[in-house]
Amino acid sequence: MVKITLSIAKQLIEAAEYKAKTLGVSQVISIVDEGGNLVALTRMDGAWLASIDIAQNKAWTAVSLQMPTSALAKIALPTGELFGINTTNQGRVVVLGGGIPLRQNGNVVGAVGVSGSTIINDVKVAKAAVQAFEHLYGFNVQPFPHQAYYY
Amino acid sequence: MVKITLSIAKQLIEAAEYKAKTLGVSQVISIVDEGGNLVALTRMDGAWLASIDIAQNKAWTAVSLQMPTSALAKIALPTGELFGINTTNQGRVVVLGGGIPLRQNGNVVGAVGVSGSTIINDVKVAKAAVQAFEHLYGFNVQPFPHQAYYY
Amino acid sequence: MVKITLSIAKQLIEAAEYKAKTLGVSQVISIVDEGGNLVALTRMDGAWLASIDIAQNKAWTAVSLQMPTSALAKIALPTGELFGINTTNQGRVVVLGGGIPLRQNGNVVGAVGVSGSTIINDVKVAKAAVQAFEHLYGFNVQPFPHQAYYY
Amino acid sequence: MVKITLSIAKQLIEAAEYKAKTLGVSQVISIVDEGGNLVALTRMDGAWLASIDIAQNKAWTAVSLQMPTSALAKIALPTGELFGINTTNQGRVVVLGGGIPLRQNGNVVGAVGVSGSTIINDVKVAKAAVQAFEHLYGFNVQPFPHQAYYY
Numbered sequence: 001m002v003k004i005t006l007s008i009a010k011q012l013i014e015a016a017e018y019k020a021k022t023l024g025v026s027q028v029i030s031i032v033d034e035g036g037n038l039v040a041l042t043r044m045d046g047a048w049l050a051s052i053d054i055a056q057n058k059a060w061t062a063v064s065l066q067m068p069t070s071a072l073a074k075i076a077l078p079t080g081e082l083f084g085i086n087t088t089n090q091g092r093v094v095v096l097g098g099g100i101p102l103r104q105n106g107n108v109v110g111a112v113g114v115s116g117s118t119i120i121n122d123v124k125v126a127k128a129a130v131q132a133f134e135h136l137y138g139f140n141v142q143p144f145p146h147q148a149y150y151y
Numbered sequence: 152m153v154k155i156t157l158s159i160a161k162q163l164i165e166a167a168e169y170k171a172k173t174l175g176v177s178q179v180i181s182i183v184d185e186g187g188n189l190v191a192l193t194r195m196d197g198a199w200l201a202s203i204d205i206a207q208n209k210a211w212t213a214v215s216l217q218m219p220t221s222a223l224a225k226i227a228l229p230t231g232e233l234f235g236i237n238t239t240n241q242g243r244v245v246v247l248g249g250g251i252p253l254r255q256n257g258n259v260v261g262a263v264g265v266s267g268s269t270i271i272n273d274v275k276v277a278k279a280a281v282q283a284f285e286h287l288y289g290f291n292v293q294p295f296p297h298q299a300y301y302y
Numbered sequence: 303m304v305k306i307t308l309s310i311a312k313q314l315i316e317a318a319e320y321k322a323k324t325l326g327v328s329q330v331i332s333i334v335d336e337g338g339n340l341v342a343l344t345r346m347d348g349a350w351l352a353s354i355d356i357a358q359n360k361a362w363t364a365v366s367l368q369m370p371t372s373a374l375a376k377i378a379l380p381t382g383e384l385f386g387i388n389t390t391n392q393g394r395v396v397v398l399g400g401g402i403p404l405r406q407n408g409n410v411v412g413a414v415g416v417s418g419s420t421i422i423n424d425v426k427v428a429k430a431a432v433q434a435f436e437h438l439y440g441f442n443v444q445p446f447p448h449q450a451y452y453y
Numbered sequence: 454m455v456k457i458t459l460s461i462a463k464q465l466i467e468a469a470e471y472k473a474k475t476l477g478v479s480q481v482i483s484i485v486d487e488g489g490n491l492v493a494l495t496r497m498d499g500a501w502l503a504s505i506d507i508a509q510n511k512a513w514t515a516v517s518l519q520m521p522t523s524a525l526a527k528i529a530l531p532t533g534e535l536f537g538i539n540t541t542n543q544g545r546v547v548v549l550g551g552g553i554p555l556r557q558n559g560n561v562v563g564a565v566g567v568s569g570s571t572i573i574n575d576v577k578v579a580k581a582a583v584q585a586f587e588h589l590y591g592f593n594v595q596p597f598p599h600q601a602y603y604y
Contacts, residue, residue, distance in 0.1 A: 003498075005498050006495055006496060006497055006498055007498075009495075010495075035502070037496075037502050037505060038494065038496060038505050039495075039496050040493075040494060040495045040496065041491065041493060041494045042459055042462075042463070042492075042493045043459060043490075043491060043492050043493065044459055045458050045459055045460075048215055048216050048217055049186070049187055049214065049215035049488075049490050050212070050215035050216050050239065050240055050243075050244060052490060052491050053239055053240045053241070054236075054239045054240070057239060073234065073235070076234070076235060077229045077230060077234065078229050086235045086238045087238055090241075091238045091239065091241060091242060093238075094235065094239055095234065095235035096233060096234075096235055096236065096239075118232065119232050119233075154347075156347050157344055157345060157346055157347055158347075160344075161344070184488065185487075185488060186351075186486065186487060186488015186489060186490055187488060187490070188345075188351050188354060188488055188489070189343065189345060189354050190344075190345050191342075191343060191344045191345065192340065192342060192343045193308055193311075193312070193341075193342045194308060194339075194340060194341050194342065195308055196305075196307050196308055196309075200337070200339050203339060203340050350517055350518050350519055351488070351489055351516065351517035352514070352517035352518050352541065352542055352545075352546060355541055355542045355543075356538075356541045356542070359541060374537075375536065375537070378536070378537060379531045379532060379536065380531050388537045388540045389540055392543075393540050393541065393543060393544060395540075396537065396541055397536065397537035398535060398536075398537055398538065398541075420534065421534050421535075
């Protein structure tokens with residue numbers, strides 16, 4: 001199983017930063033490994049300070065629940081199946097889109113977390129990192145297997 | 152870029168206190184700098200103890216998300232784009248109106264946070280501090296650029 | 303019993319700031335009331351960011367243990383009677399000098415907490431606030447009754 | 454005053470990583486800005502997970518107390534002037550060497566924090582980042598003014 005090395009993390013961040021620049025937004029971009037532990041983080045100039053925490057915890061959440069955080073946005077709503085999930089784990093669970101697992105052969109090997117703009121932009125920038133990862137390690141035919149379960 | 156010195160902070164607090172007195176309310180008023188760090192705080196006699204924390208975190212939130220906290224009140228609702236934002240950052244993100252960034256040429260250089268009464272009054276008192284800041288450093292033509300974006 | 307109003311707190315802070323300026327140091331100065339709750343805080347330009355927390359918690363400690371924090375510096379040492387006290391109360395107990403209770407007729411009615419320089423300077427600046435308080439409310443014949451106990 | 458941009462942070466991290474490699478050690482390297490907020494972090498392959506927190510908090514400490522964390526190692530000892538300092542600020546104050554302020558004309562504008570090996574190596578790697586900063590912005594004649602004060 002591929003390990004998310006610093007070298008890989010830097011490449012993914014570079015791809016994400018490039019995407020953010022083309023969108024004209026300033027993001028915090030973080031990469032965590034299989035254990036949910038931070039490998040690398042960059043805060044683009046002008047990005048929100050609050051995003052330093054959020055970007056890291058989006059990535060942690062994506063690894064820890066093995067699904068993109070955008071999937072949580074709906075099921076964490078009142079009456080949703082996971083309502084209240086975001087107050088567990090000392091508040092580390094983030095239910096805002098922008099955290100996406102990195103998968104190899106279906107296994108979660110790490111995640112990217114992006115924060116700093118609208119959720120639509122955060123997801124776009126996170127996906128740029130995921131695509132860079134897939135470019136390095138082969139297209140992932142089951143990017144978000146849990147989503148099917150929840151929707 | 153202007154730094155929020157203690158001298159500036161005291162003037163903004165004075166303006167906010169004056170406004171609070173004309174409204175007949177007791178507030179906690181706090182000023183943070185560009186990095187979200189506290190510069191000065193006053194608790195008016197009779198103000199809520201809970202407001203000590205809330206006022207500081209409203210100011211921190213306004214700096215850290217570069218928008219007034221009143222903008223968060225709507226988008227943090229269930230089904231809102233930022234639902235769940237207030238459980239990030241160890242609970243420092245406050246989605247109650249009363250935190251407003253201080254801007255110079257569009258750049259966030261600090262914020263005021265006010266708590267202790269109705270949100271309407273909190274916002275009025277915070278705005279008095281912002282107006283005092285603009286009086287010192289020139290009218291800000293784009294006071295809340297993110298608001299337009301989100302509404 | 304006198305209550306530490308915002309008006310009193312501002313006068314004590316003014317006295318402390320004046321003392322700090324004569325010493326050529328930048329301090330964070332905080333005043334808490336009888337309940338250990340913050341009444342006012344100022345961070346002088348250039349003061350340490352870490353002092354924002356420390357000044358508040360020195361004041362809180364001085365009220366909560368009814369003794370100057372300098373008294374704790376010795377008894378919190380390994381083999382001292384209160385060794386380990388500074389890891390209680392979620393780390394709010396500070397064992398560095400610079401927190402001094404405000405007393406009236408021997409009763410603790412609030413405290414001042416100062417941080418930002420050497421302990422010697424922090425104590426000097428805190429004492430300036432205490433002296434201002436005594437000037438307002440009469441000389442306190444038993445400034446630190448607990449010290450006698452501990453030394 | 455220079456702002457610690459992402460571009461600067463990356464250059465400092467690159468210099469630190471290079472130094473770590475020549476020493477044959479794996480470090481976590483972090484850069485914070487003037488407000489103590491994270492700008493960038495990298496965890497070299499094989500570095501300690503505990504260092505993710507420590508490296509960030511060394512940098513935060515160096516900014517927040519305006520001195521290298523190695524200066525704290527001695528004065529935070531029992532009977533030292535700042536004994537107990539490391540239980541303030543919710544445990545963010547780190548008294549292990551490896552955090553060094555970045556100064557311009559004597560003013561603290563950010564800091565580097567390094568963790569993952571012996572303190573001697575951590576300091577060496579942090580100094581490599583500081584030297585890269587000085588190369589960019591001119592040699593700082595007063596790198597650690599507080600050290601002289603405390604020793």
